[in-house]
Amino acid sequence: MNAEERRFAVLRAIVADFVRTQEPVGSKMIVDRHNLGVSSATVRNDMAALEDEGLIVQPHTSAGRVPTDKGYRLFVDKLAQVKPLSPAERRAVQAFLDGAIDLDDVLRRSVRLLAQLTRQVAVVQYPTLTRSTVRHLEVVALTPARLMLVLITDSGRVDQRVVDLGEVLTDTDVAALRNMINGALVGRPLAAASAAVAELPLTAPGELRGVVTTVSSVLIETLVEHPEERLVLGGTANLTRNAADFPGSLRQVLEALEEQVVVLKLLAAAQDPGTVTVRIGEENESEQMRATSVVSIGYGANTVLGGMGVVGPTRMDYPGTIAAVHAVARYVGEILAGR
Amino acid sequence: MNAEERRFAVLRAIVADFVRTQEPVGSKMIVDRHNLGVSSATVRNDMAALEDEGLIVQPHTSAGRVPTDKGYRLFVDKLAQVKPLSPAERRAVQAFLDGAIDLDDVLRRSVRLLAQLTRQVAVVQYPTLTRSTVRHLEVVALTPARLMLVLITDSGRVDQRVVDLGEVLTDTDVAALRNMINGALVGRPLAAASAAVAELPLTAPGELRGVVTTVSSVLIETLVEHPEERLVLGGTANLTRNAADFPGSLRQVLEALEEQVVVLKLLAAAQDPGTVTVRIGEENESEQMRATSVVSIGYGANTVLGGMGVVGPTRMDYPGTIAAVHAVARYVGEILAGR
DNA sequence: TCTGGCACTTGCCCGCGCCGAGTGCCATCT
DNA sequence: AGATGGCACTCGGCGCGGGCAAGTGCCAGA
Numbered sequence: 001m002n003a004e005e006r007r008f009a010v011l012r013a014i015v016a017d018f019v020r021t022q023e024p025v026g027s028k029m030i031v032d033r034h035n036l037g038v039s040s041a042t043v044r045n046d047m048a049a050l051e052d053e054g055l056i057v058q059p060h061t062s063a064g065r066v067p068t069d070k071g072y073r074l075f076v077d078k079l080a081q082v083k084p085l086s087p088a089e090r091r092a093v094q095a096f097l098d099g100a101i102d103l104d105d106v107l108r109r110s111v112r113l114l115a116q117l118t119r120q121v122a123v124v125q126y127p128t129l130t131r132s133t134v135r136h137l138e139v140v141a142l143t144p145a146r147l148m149l150v151l152i153t154d155s156g157r158v159d160q161r162v163v164d165l166g167e168v169l170t171d172t173d174v175a176a177l178r179n180m181i182n183g184a185l186v187g188r189p190l191a192a193a194s195a196a197v198a199e200l201p202l203t204a205p206g207e208l209r210g211v212v213t214t215v216s217s218v219l220i221e222t223l224v225e226h227p228e229e230r231l232v233l234g235g236t237a238n239l240t241r242n243a244a245d246f247p248g249s250l251r252q253v254l255e256a257l258e259e260q261v262v263v264l265k266l267l268a269a270a271q272d273p274g275t276v277t278v279r280i281g282e283e284n285e286s287e288q289m290r291a292t293s294v295v296s297i298g299y300g301a302n303t304v305l306g307g308m309g310v311v312g313p314t315r316m317d318y319p320g321t322i323a324a325v326h327a328v329a330r331y332v333g334e335i336l337a338g339r
Numbered sequence: 340m341n342a343e344e345r346r347f348a349v350l351r352a353i354v355a356d357f358v359r360t361q362e363p364v365g366s367k368m369i370v371d372r373h374n375l376g377v378s379s380a381t382v383r384n385d386m387a388a389l390e391d392e393g394l395i396v397q398p399h400t401s402a403g404r405v406p407t408d409k410g411y412r413l414f415v416d417k418l419a420q421v422k423p424l425s426p427a428e429r430r431a432v433q434a435f436l437d438g439a440i441d442l443d444d445v446l447r448r449s450v451r452l453l454a455q456l457t458r459q460v461a462v463v464q465y466p467t468l469t470r471s472t473v474r475h476l477e478v479v480a481l482t483p484a485r486l487m488l489v490l491i492t493d494s495g496r497v498d499q500r501v502v503d504l505g506e507v508l509t510d511t512d513v514a515a516l517r518n519m520i521n522g523a524l525v526g527r528p529l530a531a532a533s534a535a536v537a538e539l540p541l542t543a544p545g546e547l548r549g550v551v552t553t554v555s556s557v558l559i560e561t562l563v564e565h566p567e568e569r570l571v572l573g574g575t576a577n578l579t580r581n582a583a584d585f586p587g588s589l590r591q592v593l594e595a596l597e598e599q600v601v602v603l604k605l606l607a608a609a610q611d612p613g614t615v616t617v618r619i620g621e622e623n624e625s626e627q628m629r630a631t632s633v634v635s636i637g638y639g640a641n642t643v644l645g646g647m648g649v650v651g652p653t654r655m656d657y658p659g660t661i662a663a664v665h666a667v668a669r670y671v672g673e674i675l676a677g678r
Numbered sequence: 679t680c681t682g683g684c685a686c687t688t689g690c691c692c693g694c695g696c697c698g699a700g701t702g703c704c705a706t707c708t
Numbered sequence: 709a710g711a712t713g714g715c716a717c718t719c720g721g722c723g724c725g726g727g728c729a730a731g732t733g734c735c736a737g738a
Contacts (some may be wrong), residue, residue, distance in 0.1 A: 003679085026731050044732065062688045101561075102501050139479045140491055150489055150497060152479055158489060158499045162441050222440075223680050236575060237593035254576035276724050344712080365700050378712050383701065401700050401719050 003046075008078065010046045011055055015067050019317055022244065024064030069281035069314060072293070076278050076318050085327050089117070097331050103127070103156030104203040107232050110191030110308060110332050115235025117324040120312035121257065123296075125267045126230040127155035127305035129223060134185040134193050144168040149219065153190075153261045155305050156336065159228065163218050165211055173208060175213065180204065194224045231260045236335060238312075246291050256288040257311070267307030271298030273333070274302050276322045281314040295321045299329040301337035308332070340376075342385075347417065348375060349385045350394055354406050354414045358654055359561040360585065363403030386676065408620035408653060411632070415617050415657050422658050424666050428456070436670050442466075442495030446571050449530065449671050451645060454574025456663040459651035460596065464606045465569040466494035466644035473524040473532050478517040483507040488558065492529075494644050498567065502557050503659060504550055512547060516554065533563045570599045577651075584652030585630050588651075595627040596650065604647030610637030612672070615661045634660045638668040640676035647671070 013034045017025040027043040030036070036043065038096035039204035047065055050056045058064065067075065085093070096113055100106040107124050140148045145168050151159045169177070180271035184196040197216045204212040222228070236257065243250055256262045266284070270277030279294045293316055296309025308329055310321055340348070343602045352373045356364040366382040369375070375382065386404055389395045394410035397403065406414065424432070435452055439445040446463050453461030471492035479487045484507050490498045507515070536555045543551040561567070575596065582589055605623070609616030613617040618633045632655055635648030647668055649660055 024731090028731075040731095041681055041683090041733095042679085045680090046732085048733080060687095062686090062729090064731070102499050102659075104499070121699065135481065136479045137478070138489065140475045140477070142474065148491060150477065150491070152487060152489070152499075156501070158487075158497065160441055160443070160491075160497045162495070234597070237590055237597055240590040240593060251576055251579040254579060258573070258576055363700090367700075379700095380702095380712055380714090381710085384711085387702075397701085399720065401698090401717090403700070513714095 006036060006038065006042075006048060007046045008074075009034070010043055011067070011071060014047075014050075014056060014065055015072065018066055019315055022315065024059055024066050029064065031324055044057060058245070059291055067315075069283065072280045072314055072318070073283070076280070076322075079319060079322070081324050082276070083323050085323055089328065092271065093117075093327055097328075097335055100335065103158075103336075106156075106332060106335055107277065108234075110328055111232045111234030114308065114310055114328050115238060117328070118264060118310045118312070118317075118321045119235075119241065120238050120310045120316065120321065121236050122234045122308070122310050123257075123263055124232045124308040125264065125306035126232070126233075127153070127157050127300075128229070129153065129157070129159070129227040130190050131303060131305065132157065132257035133187065133189050135187075137178070137181050137185050139171060139174055139181065141171070141174050144170075147174070147215070147233060149215070151223070159222075161222050163215055165214055169211060173211070173266060176205075176208060180208075181215070183221075190223055190227075194220050221223060229260075229264050231263060233257060242313045247314050249288070249291050252288040253292060253311070256286060262286045262288065263311070266294050267296055268311060270294075270296045270309075271304050271307045273298040273300060273304050273329070274326075276326050278318065278322065293318075295325050297325050297329045299332045299336075301333050305336065345375060345377065346385045346388060347413075348373070349382055350389055350406070350410060350414060353386075353389075353404055354411065357405055358656055360652065363398055363405050365403035368403065372576045379450050394475060408622065411619045411653055411657070412622070415619070415661075418658060418661070421615070421665055422565070424662055429666065432666055432670055434455075436667075436674055439674065442497075442675075445495075445671060445674060447573075449667055450571045450573030453647065453649055453663060453667050454577060455651045456667070457651070457656075458574075458580065459577050459649045459655065459660065460575050461573045461647070461649055462596075462602055462606065462645040463571045463573075464603065464645035465571070466492070466496050466639075467568070468492065468496070468498070469529050470642060471496065471588040472526065472528050474526075476517070476520050476524050477518065479515055480508060480510070480513050483509075486513070486554070488554070490562070498561075500557060500561050502554055504553055506549060508550065513549070515544075515547060516550060519547075519551065520554070520558075529562055529566075533559050568599075568603050570602060572596060581590065581652045581654070584654050588630050591627040592631060592650070595625060601625045601627065602650070605633050605634055606648060609633075609635045609648075610643050610646050612637040612639060612643050612668070613665075615665050617657065617661065632657075634664050636664050636668045638671045638675075640672050644675065 010030060013030045014025050017029060017033065025048060027040040030043050031040045047056065054068060055063040055074060056067050059066060080137045093113060097106065097109055100109050111122040111124050132155045135154050136151040136152045142148050145165050147163045147165065149161045149163060180200060184200055188196065197219050200216050201209055201213040239250060239253060246253055276295060276297045281293060282290055284290060284294065292311050293314045294309055294311050296307055299302040299306060299308050310325055349369060352369045353364050356368060356372065366379040366386060369382050370379045386395065393407060394404050394413060395404040398405060432452060435446065436448055439448050450463050460632040471494045474493050475491045477489040481487050484504050486502045486504065488500045488502060519539060523539055524532045529534065536558050539555050540548055540552040578589060578592060585592055615634060615636045619631055620632060623629060623633065631649050631650050632653045633648055635646055637643040638645060638647050649664055
């Protein structure tokens with residue numbers, strides 16, 4: 001082992017110990033717990049070098065060292081391969097997810113699973129509407145002058161919307177409307193479908209034209225202009241476990257999670273399926289998330305449906321978290337493929 | 340003002356000041372801030388009496404007094420009438436809720452509203468399925484051998500469930516199935532509907548009997564045996580605002596909120612529409628909620644659809660919270676009545 | 679290039695004493 | 709009888725200072 005390698009080994013040791021103990025780690029600790037085959041003095045020299053590179057800092061003189069965000073970054077980058085979950089864990093994941101009865105259930109189970117495996121806050125995005133394909137659109141007359149539109153997409157997502165019409169419809173009208181819209185929508189990805197819907201009023205029979213115009217504009221508004229992005233959260237209680245890691249900003253993190261927008265942006269930005277993305281501390285654009293790391297991935301079968309991930313303190317078990325996120329995303333993808 | 344009345348005035352003063360300042364309040368404070376027209380010595384005597392009755396305690400000698408749960412209880416009970424919201428607030432509530440586009444949206448807006456008005460954690464229960472009436476059940480063939488059932492109830496709630504059949508259905512079969520089930524379900528409250536569904540297999544034509552049996556058992560299971568109770572949470576970040584009020588148990592509270600079961604029980608128990616129920620600290624059966632107070636109410640139009648409320652520290656602004664919960668529930672009821 | 683040794687820095691802990699808030703009680707007044 | 713002013717007492721919080729120990733940086737030597 002040359003000097004270069006050893007220095008990195010020291011960094012790794014610092015990260016590992018600090019993540020475990022939550023306390024600055026000194027040179028003595030390191031030689032005691034990790035057998036590097038060198039003395040503490042040597043480690044001290046290495047640590048001085050690491051500090052010069054900005055990979056670690058000491059909170060105050062005469063305390064051990066703590067990794068910086070940059071230090072974590074190097075640590076994560078050099079993490080050769082994803083350490084797979086244990087067979088037992090894999091079985092547990094699969095068994096837990098297999099019991100799900102519908103999309104909602106799959107997503108809810110996923111967050112719970114992720115939160116439990118990582119002991120962090122888990123986050124799962126509903127399948128993005130814009131990338132889905134329409135399977136069916138049901139039109140139900142709540143009253144003669146009010147319709148409920150229920151959109152079912154191939155991702156299993158079901159969305160609803162109530163429309164107030166200016167006029168009264170008969171059952172036959174409703175059926176005609178349903179057939180018309182479905183003819184234009186079914187089997188198309190949402191982007192294409194919306195274009196088709198926009199043209200519906202032109203071909204509609206005269207007596208239905210008003211209704212079709214209303215309905216199609218509502219559809220376009222809900223599905224294209226303001227496609228609802230939803231988020232499932234879980235394990236927020238885990239934040240308090242690491243309360244010490246968020247000096248006073250725990251509040252901000254909770255607020256950011258509730259905002260949803262912030263998290264959705266993070267997830268949207270990192271959706272390579274099969275590749276876990278890690279954002280460490282200051283790498284997050286959002287002010288409120290500067291104290292957190294986000295480990296995320298895209299999930300889905302053949303196409304990416306949405307993102308999922310974990311939010312925690314920068315001081316987190318990166319290898320374990322990455323493995324868990326990776327595994328859960330894969331199983332969720334498999335399960336959704338079968339639906 | 341006789342002695343009895345004054346003693347209660349002292350209690351009220353203690354509650355008011357403690358809620359504001361978060362610090363034990365002494366006799367001096369009281370005579371300074373509330374003009375009771377008596378000296379501090381008199382107040383001290385009254386406080387001693389209040390302490391004998393178990394309404395207040397002093398954390399340690401030479402500190403002021405703090406209300407006990409029993410003290411809060413008396414305070415709340417003697418709260419003559421609900422102080423209405425200011426006209427501006429009422430307009431804000433109405434405007435904010437009026438913008439909602441569907442049930443989901445109404446509920447989501449309600450939690451946000453409640454959380455903002457009370458600066459506490461808000462909780463809204465989805466309309467209970469068992470008390471709803473079926474408006475429509477849509478049957479969509481995802482594949483020839485797999486159906487999605489979409490249940491729409493008069494509360495505006497939309498639930499879905501995927502069913503794997505052992506056999507393949509034609510479009511005509513699906514239509515027949517849809518008609519059959521809707522014939523049995525539509526317009527009936529869920530309890531009655533489930534009975535009707537249970538009998539469907541008996542009257543089904545031979546070639547559909549297998550499918551009908553599967554579907555009806557799935558329906559009964561999902562709707563009656565395990566009717567899904569859902570919960571919308573909001574403002575959890577407010578918990579940290581009052582972190583000092585949950586000595587170390589903030590974690591437990593967050594966990595209880597995530598459990599949902601605990602909260603659902605609380606809401607289920609207190610659903611008098613129009614009457615706000617307050618549970619103070621130890622009055623909560625759940626261990627984890629011993630440090631919190633829950634202010635809840637039932638909402639709905641003519642029938643009670645579900646519960647909503649607020650969870651916060653026992654040291655909360657009861658009059659204000661009660662008013663907010665009351666008002667929001669009323670407006671939500673009005674809005675849902677129009678759908 | 680590594681190592682043992684050593685002086686130095688500095689945060690943390692602990693005990694101490696002071697201060698002030700708040701009380702309880704009592705004699706006195708109305 | 710009820711209210712009041714006075715007074716002694718209690719006790720938590722705070723600031724101070726010394727001892728302690730962890731950890732470092734540096735240097736001379738292998």
